[in-house]
Amino acid sequence: xxxxxxxxxxxxxxxxxxxxxxxxxxxxxxxxxxxxxxxxxxxxxxxxxxxxxxxxxxxxxxxxxxxxxxxxxxxxxxxxxxxxxxxxxxxxxxxxxxxxxxxxxxxxxxxxxxxxxxxxxxxxxxxxxxxxxxxxxxxxxxxxxxxxxxxxxxxxxxxxxxxxxxxxxxxxxxxxxxxxxxxxxxxxxxxxxxxxxxxxxxxxxxxxxxxxxxxxxxxxxxxxxxxxxxxxxxxxxxxxxxxxxxxxxxxxxxxxxxxxxxxxxxxxxxxxxxxxxxxxxxxxxxxxxxxxxxxxxxxxxxxxxxxxxxxxx
Amino acid sequence: xxxxxxxxxxxxxxxxxxxxxxxxxxxxxxxxxxxxxxxxxxxxxxxxxxxxxxxxxxxxxxxxxxxxxxxxxxxxxxxxxxxxxxxxxxxxxxxxxxxxxxxxxxxxxxxxxxxxxxxxxxxxxxxxxxxxxxxxxxxxxxxxxxxxxxxxxxxxxxxxxxxxxxxxxxxxxxxxxxxxxxxxxxxxxxxxxxxxxxxxxxxxxxxxxxxxxxxxxxxxxxxxxxxxxxxxxxxxxxxxxxxxxxxxxxxxxxxxxxxxxxxxxxxxxxxxxxxxxxx
Amino acid sequence: xxxxxxxxxxxxxxxxxxxxxxxxxxxxxxxxxxxxxxxxxxxxxxxxxxxxxxxxxxxxxxxxxxxxxxxxxxxxxxxxxxxxxxxxxxxxxxxxxxxxxxxxxxxxxxxxxxxxxxxxxxxxxxxxxxxxxxxxxxxxxxxxxxxxxxxxxxxxxxxxxxxxxxxxxxxxxxxxxxxxxxxxxxxxxxxxxxxxxxxxxxxxxxxxxxxxxxxxxxxxxxxxxxxxxxxxxxxxxxxxxxxxxxxxxxxxxxxxxxxxxxxxxxxxxxxxxxxxxxxxxxxxxxxxxxxxxxxxxxxxxxxxxxxxxxxxxxxxxxxxxxxxxxxxxxxxxxx
Numbered sequence: 001x002x003x004x005x006x007x008x009x010x011x012x013x014x015x016x017x018x019x020x021x022x023x024x025x026x027x028x029x030x031x032x033x034x035x036x037x038x039x040x041x042x043x044x045x046x047x048x049x050x051x052x053x054x055x056x057x058x059x060x061x062x063x064x065x066x067x068x069x070x071x072x073x074x075x076x077x078x079x080x081x082x083x084x085x086x087x088x089x090x091x092x093x094x095x096x097x098x099x100x101x102x103x104x105x106x107x108x109x110x111x112x113x114x115x116x117x118x119x120x121x122x123x124x125x126x127x128x129x130x131x132x133x134x135x136x137x138x139x140x141x142x143x144x145x146x147x148x149x150x151x152x153x154x155x156x157x158x159x160x161x162x163x164x165x166x167x168x169x170x171x172x173x174x175x176x177x178x179x180x181x182x183x184x185x186x187x188x189x190x191x192x193x194x195x196x197x198x199x200x201x202x203x204x205x206x207x208x209x210x211x212x213x214x215x216x217x218x219x220x221x222x223x224x225x226x227x228x229x230x231x232x233x234x235x236x237x238x239x240x241x242x243x244x245x246x247x248x249x250x251x252x253x254x255x256x257x258x259x260x261x262x263x264x265x266x267x268x269x270x271x272x273x274x275x276x277x278x279x280x281x282x283x284x285x286x287x288x289x290x291x292x293x294x295x296x297x298x299x300x301x302x303x304x305x306x307x308x309x310x311x312x313x
Numbered sequence: 314x315x316x317x318x319x320x321x322x323x324x325x326x327x328x329x330x331x332x333x334x335x336x337x338x339x340x341x342x343x344x345x346x347x348x349x350x351x352x353x354x355x356x357x358x359x360x361x362x363x364x365x366x367x368x369x370x371x372x373x374x375x376x377x378x379x380x381x382x383x384x385x386x387x388x389x390x391x392x393x394x395x396x397x398x399x400x401x402x403x404x405x406x407x408x409x410x411x412x413x414x415x416x417x418x419x420x421x422x423x424x425x426x427x428x429x430x431x432x433x434x435x436x437x438x439x440x441x442x443x444x445x446x447x448x449x450x451x452x453x454x455x456x457x458x459x460x461x462x463x464x465x466x467x468x469x470x471x472x473x474x475x476x477x478x479x480x481x482x483x484x485x486x487x488x489x490x491x492x493x494x495x496x497x498x499x500x501x502x503x504x505x506x507x508x509x510x511x512x513x514x515x516x517x518x519x520x521x522x523x524x525x526x527x528x529x530x531x532x533x534x535x536x537x538x539x540x541x542x543x544x545x546x547x548x549x550x551x552x553x554x555x556x557x558x559x560x561x562x563x564x565x566x567x568x569x570x571x572x573x574x575x576x577x578x579x580x581x582x583x584x585x586x587x588x589x590x591x592x
Numbered sequence: 593x594x595x596x597x598x599x600x601x602x603x604x605x606x607x608x609x610x611x612x613x614x615x616x617x618x619x620x621x622x623x624x625x626x627x628x629x630x631x632x633x634x635x636x637x638x639x640x641x642x643x644x645x646x647x648x649x650x651x652x653x654x655x656x657x658x659x660x661x662x663x664x665x666x667x668x669x670x671x672x673x674x675x676x677x678x679x680x681x682x683x684x685x686x687x688x689x690x691x692x693x694x695x696x697x698x699x700x701x702x703x704x705x706x707x708x709x710x711x712x713x714x715x716x717x718x719x720x721x722x723x724x725x726x727x728x729x730x731x732x733x734x735x736x737x738x739x740x741x742x743x744x745x746x747x748x749x750x751x752x753x754x755x756x757x758x759x760x761x762x763x764x765x766x767x768x769x770x771x772x773x774x775x776x777x778x779x780x781x782x783x784x785x786x787x788x789x790x791x792x793x794x795x796x797x798x799x800x801x802x803x804x805x806x807x808x809x810x811x812x813x814x815x816x817x818x819x820x821x822x823x824x825x826x827x828x829x830x831x832x833x834x835x836x837x838x839x840x841x842x843x844x845x846x847x848x849x850x851x852x853x854x855x856x857x858x859x860x861x862x863x864x865x866x867x868x869x870x871x872x873x874x875x876x877x878x879x880x881x882x883x884x885x886x887x888x889x890x891x892x893x894x895x896x897x898x899x900x901x902x903x904x905x906x907x908x909x910x911x912x913x914x915x916x917x918x919x920x921x922x923x924x925x926x927x
Contacts, residue, residue, distance in 0.1 A: 018430035026446055137578075141570035143522050145529045146545060146563035149552055157553045211698040217648055218693075219713045219764070220685035233703045252435025256526050270438065271530055274445030282442055290433040309748045310702055 008301070012294050019290045020072070023283050024065050068283075077287070078280035080273075087284035091266060097167050098258070098265035101181050101188070102250045108189025109196055109250075110243055116193070117200025117239075121208060122227055132197055139194030144253050148187045148260035155183060165262030184257040192246050192253065199242035203235040210234070236307045244300035248293050322583055329579030332572040339569050343389025352383035354539065363555040373557045375548055381558065385565050388539040393569070395455055395540065396520035400513050402459035407466025408509060412497055414467065415474025425471065428464040436461050440523055444532045451534050458523055462516045469508050477504045507580070514577030518570040525566050541566050593664070595772055595804040596622040596645075601659035601674075603637075603644045610883045614640040616828040618659075619909075621821075622772065627798065627805040629819035629836075631812065631851070635879055637828040638808045639694075642774050645673060645806075646691050647681050663689065666771060687717040690765035694777040696758035700749035706733070707745035710764050717768045732763040736793060755786035759793070766797060773798075774806045779814070791818055812851060816840055824848050827879060827890035830909065834916030844918035846895045850875040889920070897922060 071078060077087035120132040156164040162183045168176045207213065208231055216230040217223075255267030262268075266285060273281035304311045324330040347354060358378035366373040372381040414424035431439070443457035477483065478501065486496050521541075527533030528542030529549075536543050541562040548558040603615040615637045622628040632638045643649050645661050661673040665688050673681065673689075685691075693699045701709060710732055711725035720728065726745070733741035736759040749757055758778060765773055775794070779787040795818060798805055807819060815822055815836065823833040824847065832845040843849045853873045877894035880886055886893055888903040895902065901921060911917045912924070 014426060015430050015433060018427055019433055022430060026442060137571060137574055138567070141518065141522070141567050141574060143525050143529075143542075143563060143566050145526055146559065146566065149545070149549055149559050150556070150563070153552055153556050153559075211693060211695055212701040214648060215693065215699045215761075215764075216701065218646060218685055218691045220682045220687055220716060221712070222682060230701055230704075234701070248435050252437035255435075255437050255441065256530065259530055271441060271532065274441050274532055277445070282445065286434065286438070286442060289435065289438060290430075293433050293435075308703060310750050 008298060012298060015294055016287075016291060020069065020287065021065075023286045023290075024068060026282075026286075072287070077284035080278055080281045082273075082276050082278045083281070087280045090269065090281060091284060091288060094264055094266045094269050096265075097177075097181070097263045098251075098254050098267060100178065101184055101254055101257070101263065101265065102247070104178070104181055104185035105188035105192065105250050105253070106243065106246060108185060109193040109246055112190065113193035113196025114200050114239060117197045118204055118227065118232065120197065120201040121204030124205060129201075133201070136194040136197040136201075139191050139197075142191055144187055144191055145256050145260050147191060148184065148257055151183055151187055152261070165260075167263050180261075180263070184261045184263065187257055187260075188250060188253045192249055195249070196239070196242055196246060200235070200239050203238040204231060207231045207235045233307075237304055237311075240300060240303055240307060244296055247296050251289055251292070319583070323579055326579060326582070328575055332575035332579070335568060335572040336576065339389060339565075339572070340393065343386050343393060346386040347383050350383070352380045354379060354383040354387035356380070363551060363558070365555070366557060372561045373555065375544075375558050376551050376555075381561055384539060384544060385541065385562055388541050388544055388562070389565065389569075391451070391534070391538055391540040392521055392524060392542070392566075395451060395458075395524050395534070396517050398455045399458040399462065399520035399524075400517040402455065403462035403466050403516055404509060404513050406459060407463040407512075408470050408502075408505070410463065411467040411470025412474055412501065412505075415471040416478055416493075416497060416501065421471070424467070428467050431460075431464040432468075436519070436523060437526055440527055441530065441532050444527060449533065449535050451538060454524055454527060454533050457527075458520050461523070462519065466509075466512050466516070469512055470505055473505045473508050474501060477501050480504075511577050511581045514573050514580060518573035518577070521566060521570050521573070593624045594621045594662075595624040595664055596806070597660075597662040598622075598641075598645070599660045599662070601641065601644060601661065602657065603640050603649070604656040606654035606656065612882045613828050613885070614882065615644060618825070618828075618830050620823045620830060620833055622804045622806055623821065624664075624771075624804055625798070625802045626820040627807055627818055628821045628823065629807040629809060629815045630823050630825055631809060631815055632825035633810055633879065635827075635882070636825040638825050639776055641825070642691065642776050642806065642808055646685060646689065646774065647673065647676075647678075648691075663772070683717070686713050686765075686770075687768045688770055689772045689774065690768070690770040691774040691776065692758070692761045692765050692778050694780055696754050696761055696778075696781065699761055700757055702749055705746050705748055706752070706760050710760075710767050713764060713767045728767070729763075732767050733760070735766070735797070736760070736763045738763075755782055755790065758782060758786075758790055762790070762793065762797070766801070769801065770803055772804045772806065774808070776808045777810070778807075780809070780811070787814075794818075812855060824851070827885065828882070829890065829906075829919060830917075831891065831920070832916070832918040833909075838916050844912065844916065844923045845891075845920050846897050846922075847875070847891050848918075850894075 068078070075088070077091070079086050080090050083090050116132045116135075120129045123129050152164060156162045163180050166180060168180050204227075208227070212234075213226060213231055216226045221230070251267075254265060255270060257263070258265040258267040259271055266289075269281065270285045272278075273285065324333065346352075356379060358374070360378065361370070361374050362376055362378040364370060364374045364378075366381075370380050370382070372385065375381055375384060410424055410428070414421045414428075434442075440457050440461050443460055444453055447453035447456060483496060483500055486500055491500075524533055524540060525542030525545070528536075528540050529546045531546065533542055534540055536547060544562045545559050552559045598621070599619050601615055601618040602613070605612040605614060618637075618641060620628065620630070630638045630641065640649070644657055649655050649657070657674060659674065663671050663673050663684075665671060665684070671680075671684075673684070676684070700706070704712075707726050707729045710729035711720075711722065714720045714725040714728050715722070718725075730741055730745050733745055738744055738756060738759050744752070744756075749760070752760065761778075773794075778794075779790050782790065791814065794805065797803070807814075809815060819836045821833070822836050822839045823830050824839075824845065825831065826847050832839065832843065832848045834844075839848065840852065843852055850873075854875065856872060875894055876896075880890065880893060886903070888901075888905055889895070889898070889907055892898045892902040899922075907919050907921045909917045909919045910923050
């Protein structure tokens with residue numbers, strides 16, 4: 001087991017290293033000079049050169065990369081050009097709405113997706129299966145921003161059940177903040193349940209055709225027990241996989257949803273950073289997101305050992 | 314390959330047939346509806362702004378009085394073109410890398426590591442970052458999305474290549490002295506057509522959705538270009554007055570993306586009957 | 593006393609390609625405490641027969657079952673297994689009638705321990721609590737002669753070999769002390785040596801508990817050593833049924849005769865030569881497609897003794913004086 005952990009850790013580091021290089025190339029390959037934008041039209045060439053020096057943007061690229069990696073190793077993601085504060089701090093301040101939103105959305109997606117997928121598989125071919133499968137296809141075809149706008153119009157503007165946008169007053173309670181997240185979480189959760197339904201259904205169908213399910217029935221167990229205990233446990237590995245995948249989709253989906261609902265989260269931050277060419281923020285956010293995704297995948301792999309006793313590393 | 318027979322098998326499921334017809338209709342409408350109906354997507358009529366769907370304006374008008382149906386039809390050209398080029402581009406590049414990774418053992422690990430790294434990002438995030446760097450334009454959106462979806466194609470192609478590579482006829486071709494390029498092109502690639510086609514259909518759908526999201530966020534095509542995404546972006550502030558301005562472009566997106574995915578499913582069922590058992 | 597009397601059992605599947613008569617008009621009896629073997633080649637309908645009796649067929653609209661399966665339960669009541677309401681059938685499955693399957697490698701749930709899987713049956717049918725059920729599960733594993741049972745009871749199926757897993761399946765089936773055990777080719781997937789052990793185990797358990805066994809197989813050698821009564825199936829029908837010694841000594845139906853002639857030992861006796869070399873006998877031809885059965889006797893296309901009348905109608909089962917029966921017009925009818 002330890003050998004596996006170490007080799008996985010090594011693999012993750014390699015991936016992150018490549019990510020770092022890619023991110024660096026990406027942001028440096030940009031056209032347009034953020035310093036000039038920051039300082040405005042009035043800036044002279046000297047001013048620009050001076051500020052460039054401060055940010056180290058005048059050194060050759062490989063040197064910049066080396067310096068940057070050293071900073072990373074120290075946990076320093078640099079300083080935002082526009083927000084005038086460390087990137088780490090900027091990300092941390094905005095982490096809560098994104099994290100809460102993602103958690104709520106994943107929970108909703110799983111709560112909708114897994115049961116619907118199971119029912120679809122058990123009643124394969126019947127009307128309910130067609131409905132759920134159709135819903136799953138539809139969910140994968142609906143743009144999240146559109147869905148957000150429509151839901152906002154119905155539930156926030158017309159019915160007034162939820163705030164149209166924002167994250168509540170600065171000192172708002174947790175309950176109030178969650179209330180602001182209900183609509184965006186619904187958008188993300190419902191749309192992403194589509195993939196979970198498809199995978200759960202496919203996985204359950206595979207399992208329901210297995211011999212040990214027949215054995216379970218031959219023991220005289222009720223159909224509920226056969227499906228929910230014997231079949232589902234075995235179907236969990238792909239289901240857990242797809243839920244892990246959904247986390248990545250959530251982070252991406254959060255970007256759009258935060259913009260639609262005006263939430264001060266990481267997604268919103270990244271969008272404005274891109275528009276303003278705030279390299280440190282873009283770099284930092286990309287790295288953090290990639291790292292989170294890689295770690296989550298690793299945790300999912302570890303989860304397999306719990307779910308399936310045949311999996312041993 | 315008899316085309317009529319294949320088409321008949323593909324369309325045995327009515328829903329796949331409906332999806333294909335819908336796509337054809339969408340393409341035709343976006344190409345010909347404007348000129349045929351005489352409606353001008355750019356003709357503003359401020360007095361008629363934000364009017365509801367009626368006989369004179371099938372889907373209503375937007376905030377500048379432009380006919381929404383004409384706008385959506387016209388915008389379809391841009392959205393579909395961007396998505397089409399994205400699909401083609403990512404298929405070509407992805408297949409190339411997938412073939413290399415699957416066929417040449419020593420290149421497998423490095424290529425797949427890069428693929429893994431690229432897939433460590435959520436699609437939208439990577440696309441936003443790329444367009445942000447390259448600058449907003451139609452070409453850059455296509456380039457960005459191609460980069461986003463290429464790893465996906467590469468993975469699928471690699472997996473299939475690994476399987477096909479082990480088939481006996483490849484070894485036979487090698488033994489006879491067929492050059493590697495020829496093996497790849499004439500023997501391996503044709504066997505990959507089914508997963509490639511399936512991927513193409515789905516990526517086309519994802520590209521439509523992705524471009525719309527990017528444009529909506531303001532990091533896609535420039536707002537002057539009327540894709541379905543920019544339309545929603547430009548009109549969203551009027552949504553509470555006239556929901557249809559946002560509703561109908563969205564429905565166009567949904568219709569197109571859904572049809573593409575159904576078609577992709579149909580192709581997958583057709584070309585890999587074993588899969589039908591679990592789907 | 594008959595533990596099970598099957599009368600005119602039929603199972604038809606309505607498929608896109610047509611109606612498949614998997615089991616047609618099958619009747620046989622299983623005596624209490626005895627072993628009845630159903631012999632036939634692949635596709636003869638023997639497995640479908642057993643699944644039909646247990647009501648384990650997929651419950652779709654395209655499955656048509658008719659006939660009766662009269663089972664005498666522990667209380668002495670006679671129940672028709674085919675028409676019992678599902679909850680009552682569930683109370684019988686795994687309890688009074690148990691089944692073991694052909695593929696031990698895949699018949700156990702990979703994510704639960706062996707002990708849990710056996711205990712589940714005990715808790716369901718005998719109402720035992722967890723501790724008692726696990727203790728009984730351990731005893732069952734010892735009963736089927738699994739070495740180091742105390743350790744095995746906590747292990748997972750993938751940690752056991754094929755032969756061991758089949759023993760576990762037997763333990764599972766026997767856990768609630770069934771009066772009828774249906775064994776669908778239980779040893780086909782195992783090596784010959786393990787096969788012998790499993791069969792000996794089953795005989796011992798039968799002697800100890802007095803249960804009946806319905807043994808489904810294509811292996812005549814196994815039938816000769818372990819069965820008391822035999823029914824031969826071909827193309828979904830019983831073509832011959834007799835006590836085991838009678839069947840092997842005086843096979844009536846041409847198919848049975850053909851099967852016995854195929855045994856290598858028989859070949860030596862027949863000293864059949866083709867081109868001066870001794871060849872093994874094989875029944876010529878192939879089983880006809882279930883979708884296009886021949887008009888008369890199903891075996892007629894392959895039968896060396898067929899006459900014109902064989903093509904006209906499916907012969908009825910004719911009973912002879914020893915109590916055996918055969919579905920062939922060439923068999924003289926006595927009863």
